[in-house]
Amino acid sequence: MIEELIQQLPTATPFFVLVAGFMIGLLHAFEPDHVVAVATQNSKSPQKSSMSFFRQVGSGAIKSSILGALWGAGHTSALVLVSLLIFVFAMNIPNEMFDNFEFGVGIMLVILGLFTYLNRKLFGQKHIHTHTHDGVIHTHPHTHDKAHRHGHKSYIIGCVHGLAGSGSLVVLALSTLHDLETILSFVLVFGIGSIVGMMLVSSAIGLPFSLTLYSERINKILRYSVGSISIIIGIDIMYHIVANGNFFGLTIN
Template sequence: MTVNFLSVLFFGLILGMKHATEPDHVIAVSTIASRTKAIKKSSLTGVYWGIGHTLTLLVIGMVVIGFKTTISETVSMTLELFVGFMLVLLGILSFRPNQQKLVHKQNKDYTYVKSLIIGFIHGLAGSAAMVLLTMTTVESYFQAFLYICIFGVGTIIGMFFLTTIIGLPFVFGNRMKKFVPFIYGIAGVISILYGIYYIYEIIIKDGLLDLIYY
């Protein structure tokens, strides 16, 4: 393994950590962190998000690179669209009746599975960009595999620290029962509004509608 490639891997690690801080990622995990009552649980939601995100990138990335093909712009933008709908859905679910009682009944496995699924969807949306980045950065199939793995480790580390920080106000707020509905409401509204904006960006501004009809 050359020094040059080691520097590429280090770049991939840093890039992965930065990738974790993208607004749609932060907002999505915040809807889960808002329901946690312990910092440890909040931190682990980020870890599971990172695992789901990495697994998707790895599977799709290696298949696409292995077959030496590409992901079309239409498919890529459609996958990005799923993220917008997911954000809206997560926001709406924050306003479910008896949400507080439902949260008390939730076990930790459910929370982590939910984080894993959200990470999986984000990985689908980012797969096209990841494949393009990898193909222009490395020289072999093995290097591509290693690069995506290191990038994934970076996202896990980044999201771990991010959800730990995000979880602090939610954890303390949940200890004061009168603030619980307000916490859920704020997280829900932000998720819905950003989700709608994200959908608008993909369909109208980025031109998905034009690609579909023309």
């Protein structure tokens, strides 16, 4: 469906361009590598909480949608950057470069899958806290517990995806448009569509994890499934890039 919408852009009215941009962004969010990347950020072990079951489920769904929105924001930021470089600063970005970033996405998905499978954080969340004791200022590194969430990881993951296959997709669509105002408008509504789509995806993924917060066994099954799928998709992405003959700009026969 995305390809059909792109084919209609050259002869489309400005309103259709905006609608198509939103729909392409919305559908784009449901691609398997995007879904599994956000799923790894939603997976977590059961934690004790004083909240009621329904309040905890609702809170989990809200947090999941926020993570999805941050992924979409990062995705949009990268696409805006690519669009500015190509259509404003007239830079030529070869398709091989997008393949290189796509290979990086494959590596990222494998790493995210491994850390999800092991139930460990990809980055340690350390902060420096200071206090005064006997007139002397002390500093202590502090690592937050599992309940502490940092959305910047989802934002960074979205940026990486935006520079990968998403970049070539948007460049293809924008190459059919005629003026800078229409191009920037398309990128904006595409970004809004991807944010909305990923919020829906992330909320749907976060719900089952919220429902299993009181069951360690079921939670492990879900977490192991997400980790395994992430690793499989990551390896598949890397394999196809190598099999197609492009590996970091090198031609492979």
